Amino acid sequence: MTVEKVCSWVESLVQQAGNVGMIASEDRVYCRNQLLKQLGLEDFLPDAAEKLEADIPHILEKIIEAAVEMGKIEPMLEEKEQLQASLMNIFVPQPSVVNHRFYEKYEKDPAEATDYFYQLSRHSNYIHTKRIAKNIHYQTSSAYGNLDITINLSKPEKDPKEIEKEKQRKKDTSYPACVLCMENEGYGGRIGHPARSNHRLIRVPLERERWYLQYSPYVYYNEHCILLSEEHRDMKIQAAAFRRLLAFVEKYPHYFMGSNADLPIVGGSILSHDHYQGGRYTFALAKAEEDFTFTLPKFPQVHASVVKWPMTALRLQAEDRQLLENASEHVRQIWMSYNDPAREIISHSGEVPHNTITPIARRRGETFEIDLVLRNNRTNEEHPAGIFHPHEEVHHIKKENIGLIEVMGLAVLPKRLETELKGVERYLLGETEAVEEIHRPWAEELKGRYGEINEAEKAAAAVKEETGKKFLQVLEHAGVFKRTEDGLQGLRLFIDALK
Ligand SMILES: [Zn+2]
Structure with a gap:
């Protein structure tokens, strides 16, 4: 890794930030110098041949790799994230400016204001677009409409060595009190608490209280936002x-x-x-x-x-x-x-x-x-x-809490299912040893219903469809009045009690 290369990527990052409208042309030299300072580089010697015409997350990755190689940071996820966030922070205006721009647009059209803030949150890499793109997402039809299924692959996994290192370095700190507190705005991060240097919040006063609007860094659906109270309560x-x-x-x-x-x-x-x-x-x-x-x-x-x-x-x-x-x-x-x-x-x-x-x-x-x-x-x-709550017979697919997102019809399924469901597909194609024990009864039942499947595509489609059915079962388990004759009777009694 040469310094020239790194300088070229720094320039590419500035270029891209300009292309997406995060900075104006007057800001370019200033931003370049801020980036150089953070990377501990005193000279600027870009290698013209090295210019990266990639998107911001990709360029950032390259710069972080270089920072590790130059010994600027240790190769730990948390340190990488902290540096990434603070590099991108250089391109993001201060909260007052972001809020001012937001409300200027709001006056014209609320959707224009949220568009601005959503794009800013994406471009600044506060929303981890590249990681989110790894998620598996599809819809399955049901008697209640199309249910959404997401297998969540976006949260990076740490290797055990890293976790051990973190444990040794972890301090007992209570600032910010939690990951949702507004005190995360611009917070540099530490072991065990995410880096939020590039994070901004929109002030949204609600019914005489101070509330804040942000997007989820790991959006599960379009413009997935979070509204939080100023008070940690x-x-x-x-x-x-x-x-x-x-x-x-x-x-x-x-x-x-x-x-x-x-x-x-x-x-x-x-x-x-x-x-x-x-x-x-x-x-x-x-x-x-x-x-x-x-x-x-x-x-x-x-x-x-x-x-x-x-x-x-x-x-x-x-x-x-x-x-x-x-x-x-x-x-x-x-x-x-x-x-x-x-x-x-x-x-x-x-x-x-x-x-x-x-x-x-x-x-x-x-x-x-x-x-x-x-x-x-x-x-x-x-x-x-x-x-x-999901009963035991569906735990092999989902045993986590059924929160707001699931209630609305989107299953957020754990990462383990990516490979495990592949195992079920292979089982349906005849590889009897491919399936994990926890899925075996289900896989056997599917084989009984679907019979011999010869095409990989058909097996994949069947598993998708059946995963959707499992999710529907999950929702049925979470329902207090079942959609049966008896459940309906119970619901009618409750409705009577509302009189
Ligand atoms: Zn809090």
Whole structure:
């Protein structure tokens, strides 16, 4: 690796940053010099033959490789990420400037503002576009519409040596308090906490509180964003949460905004920081139709229905968002203490609550709409992981929490399935030893149904389709009122209780 080469890549990076509109021509020499300083280079001697006409993530990778070779950083994932983030930070304006530009565009059109911020977050490599591109993504059809399946391959894996090294170097630090805190804006990172030098947040005041908008660094769907409270406080589903979700979609009608439930098992992975997730993507749940309507006598102007969906989703619609908030809170209040022991729904164990809601708010034209997905996180001997949680027979595909994203119809499946599902395909093609033990009963059942498959393509298609069916089963397990005659009876009783 020659210094000339590195200098050429530095120049390529500056060039690309200019091409995508991150910097103006006046900024080029300044940015080059900042990059040189961070890389410990005093001279600038680009090798004209080495110019890289690649995209930003690719050029960055090359520069990071060079930094390792030059001994500037150790070959550890965390150090590489820190350097990457701080190099890209050079091209990203300060938060006040980003916010100013965002709101200038917002005045014209909210979608123009989010477009600007989404592109900035991508170009700055804060969103790891190159890694996300590795994810396997497809749709499978079901009686409830097309379900999305993603096998998550984007999070980099560390080798055990690296983990050991990290352990030795890890300090007990509590700043920022968590990965969602706004104090991550521009934070350089440390062992065990991601680098966020190139991270910016949009100030989004909501109902007299300070909230912040960012994108997920590992977006699972188009414009997957996160809305977080300034205060590091627990997730809480209550009237104020409905109010904020609706207030947000009033300001950003092209985005939906939902929340994970606030209890373990049925909630997301972070319960300790109040936050919501939204974006510009129409999930199967949003497309799902009304199964039947019902009336809420206390809220005659609210249109209420049960959605045709494997989980129990009530859909409320109104022109007036205050009314919708009140109706949602009414449903929540009743649900919080609702019991149907014959159907395993018990609201409390002593003082410990089990009932909660996964809410999703969106606009339909001028109408506000909110889906209230009823959840219960109780466990029993038969289902120690959760009664309304994927049951054991589907754990070989999914045993993680069924959070907001799954509720809406997107399965985020673990990395291990990439190779394991290939094994199932090979099994269907006749390689009986190819399948892992945990998938064997399923693979055998598929072989019984599909018979002999000779073409690799057909085997792959069958496994995709069947994985989709498993996901549907996962959602059915998570549903509190099953879509059976008996479940429907139970649901009708609950609806009666809303009167
Ligand atoms: Zn926090």
